[in-house]
Structures are given as structure tokens and as C-alpha cells.
Amino acid sequence: MVLHTMETAKATEVRPTRTLLDQLEDAGLLLRTGVDGLYIRTAAYQEVADGIDAMVSRWAATLHATRLHMPPLIPRTSFERTNYLESFPDLMGSVHVFAGGEVEHRQLLQRATRGHPWSELLQPSELMLEPAVCHGVYPLCARRPGSGPWLFDVSGHCFRSEPSKEPTRLQSFLMHEVVYVGEAAGAEAHRDMALDRGQALLESLGLEVAAVPASDPFFGRVGNVLAASQLDEQLKTELVAEVPGNSRPTALLSANYHRDHFGRSFGIETTVGELAHSACVGFGVDRIAIALLATQGLDPSRWAPSLRSLLRL
Ligand code: AMP
Ligand code: ZN
Numbered sequence: 001m002v003l004h005t006m007e008t009a010k011a012t013e014v015r016p017t018r019t020l021l022d023q024l025e026d027a028g029l030l031l032r033t034g035v036d037g038l039y040i041r042t043a044a045y046q047e048v049a050d051g052i053d054a055m056v057s058r059w060a061a062t063l064h065a066t067r068l069h070m071p072p073l074i075p076r077t078s079f080e081r082t083n084y085l086e087s088f089p090d091l092m093g094s095v096h097v098f099a100g101g102e103v104e105h106r107q108l109l110q111r112a113t114r115g116h117p118w119s120e121l122l123q124p125s126e127l128m129l130e131p132a133v134c135h136g137v138y139p140l141c142a143r144r145p146g147s148g149p150w151l152f153d154v155s156g157h158c159f160r161s162e163p164s165k166e167p168t169r170l171q172s173f174l175m176h177e178v179v180y181v182g183e184a185a186g187a188e189a190h191r192d193m194a195l196d197r198g199q200a201l202l203e204s205l206g207l208e209v210a211a212v213p214a215s216d217p218f219f220g221r222v223g224n225v226l227a228a229s230q231l232d233e234q235l236k237t238e239l240v241a242e243v244p245g246n247s248r249p250t251a252l253l254s255a256n257y258h259r260d261h262f263g264r265s266f267g268i269e270t271t272v273g274e275l276a277h278s279a280c281v282g283f284g285v286d287r288i289a290i291a292l293l294a295t296q297g298l299d300p301s302r303w304a305p306s307l308r309s310l311l312r313l
Contacts, residue, residue, distance in 0.1 A: 149182025
């Protein structure tokens with residue numbers, strides 16, 4: 001019996017000599033692509049991520065939120081209405097396509113075969129990479145003036161240009177958000193309720209999280225001022241956890257009150273014709289999956305039955 005317990009501990013323990021990313025790869029969970037922050041998910045990993053996604057959706061269904069699956073891309077025109085260009089230019093990504101004729105095609109191939117840069121022969125398309133899944137819902141609300149308040153349960157792949165060796169900081173990652181758009185009081189209440197509920201969900205998985213006031217990584221000197229005022233006004237709270245192998249506590253979830261920022265820039269009206277306020281609670285699905293793997297062991301088939309059943313594994 002003692003031997004069995006030791007064997008179990010050995011099989012699931014996170015070995016200190018290998019980085020967390022090495023261990024996730026050794027365990028057949030994430031596969032490197034050669035680019036930091038871009039990994040291929042195996043079925044074993046994706047099952048855990050899907051379990052987290054489904055758990056969030058089960059809760060959102062009790063709120064009668066509209067379930068949407070976001071594409072990883074957003075129209076450039078919508079992107080321009082978010083604050084990304086002003087505040088996070090260093091994180092954004094654009095889709096460029098080939099729009100030339102045969103002459104340009106020959107040039108492209110010539111450059112590529114010679115190992116010369118060729119991407120400058122591509123043209124910006126009407127698409128940007130989606131940095132946060134909630135951005136997709138605001139244009140939907142703007143098209144239906146006066147029909148709110150709206151509650152959405154949205155998930156999808158996000159892109160942020162922030163390469164890192166830490167597997168919890170990805171360039172392509174899964175985000176799941178529960179988003180309210182409507183009256184100011186409703187938005188604040190949603191932010192508070194969803195933060196509490198999010199914390200309860202994470203704790204039910206055995207994750208130890210702490211709520212901390214936070215700010216977004218705004219760009220440049222103006223960004224410092226924006227970050228300070230976001231902190232000051234307590235607009236963003238993160239639930240952070242210690243993930244073995246990470247240098248700092250990692251945000252697994254963020255709760256944000258945007259005031260009328262998106263209402264104003266997308267032109268969203270409430271039922272009484274005022275500018276809509278919004279709030280979103282974003283679960284970092286990959287971060288939660290990796291935090292579980294790093295703390296509960298790298299083999300989900302050996303996780304406690306209670307945890308497996310919560311994730312329907
Ligand atoms: P944010 O919009 O920055 O508040 O992000 C919402 C949630 O997505 C965060 O709380 C994280 O859990 C997750 N997240 C943000 N950036 C990344 C990233 N680079 N890699 C993985 N997860 C992320
Ligand atoms: Zn959001």
C-alpha cells in the first residue's frame with residue numbers, strides 16, 4: 001500500500017529538473033511548434049480544457065446567457081472600435097493575404113526560394129486576430145438598439161503577441177467570458193457576482209486563488225497613467241494562483257467593468273436610450289488547465305474522482 005502511494009506520487013509529481021513546458025510535452029499534453037507560446041494540444045490536454053469550458057457554460061446557462069463560439073478573427077472595423085490600437089499595439093496581430101496576380105506570385109516564390117523576406121508582398125486583409133472574445137459581442141448589441149440587457153457566454157481562441165517560455169503565457173490561447181451589456185448598475189452587479197462565482201468554480205477544482213486589484217498592460221507612458229487610473233477606480237480584479245514553475249502568481253481569471261467604454265465606441269443603447277455599460281469575467285481556460293496539471297499531476301486519469309467528475313472526464 002505504501003509502495004503504491006509512492007508510485008502514484010512519483011508518476012504524477014512535477015519534476016523540478018525539467019521546466020513546466022518540458023513536463024507538459026513529456027507527458028504528451030502540449031507539443032512545441034518551434035514558436036514560443038504556440039503549442040499543439042493533444043486529445044488528453046484538450047479533454048481537460050473542454051471540461052473547464054463546459055463547466056463555465058453550465059454555470060452561464062443558469063443565468064440564461066446566450067452561448068456563442070467566437071472565431072479567432074475579428075473584422076478590422078470592429079477591432080478599430082476597441083481600445084487595442086491605442087492601448088495594446090504591442091499585443092495585436094493582423095491577417096495579411098496575397099492579393100496579387102501572376103507577376104507578384106512569381107516575385108513571391110522567387111523571394112521565398114531564395115530565403116528572402118516575402119511577407120511584405122502580402123496585403124492587410126479586413127481581418128485582425130481576436131485578442132479577447134468579448135470584443136465580438138459588442139457589434140451584435142449595437143445592431144439591436146434597445147433590446148438589452150444582454151448576457152453572453154462566449155469562448156474561442158485569442159491571439160496576443162507576447163511570446164514567453166512560460167506555458168501559461170501563450171500567443172494563441174482559449175478564453176471563456178461571461179459578458180453583460182446593459183445598465184451601469186447591472187454591469188457592476190454582474191462583475192461582482194461573476195467574480196464571486198468564478199472564484200467558487202476555481203476553488204471547487206481545488207485551485208487556491210487570491211483576488212487582487214489589477215490593471216491591463218497599457219502601452220507606453222500614457223499607458224502608465226491609464227493603468228494607474230484603472231487600479232484607482234478598481235475596474236479590474238484578477239484571481240491569481242501559484243503555478244509551480246512560474247516566477248509570479250498567474251492570473252487565471254479577470255473580472256472587468258468597462259463603464260460605457262464599449263457602449264460609446266460601438267454605439268450601444270440601453271432600453272431607455274442611454275449608452276450601455278458592460279462588464280466581463282474572463283476565464284483563462286488554458287491557464288486553468290495548466291494550473292490543474294501542474295498542481296494535481298500531469299496524468300488526469302489519476303486525478304481525484306471528485307475533480308474528474310466536475311470536469312466530466
Ligand atoms: P485579460 O483580458 O487580459 O483580462 O485576460 C482574460 C484572461 O485570459 C486572463 O485572466 C488570463 O487567465 C487569460 N490570459 C490572458 N493572456 C493570456 C495569455 N497570454 N496566455 C494564456 N492566457 C491568457
Ligand atoms: Zn472581456
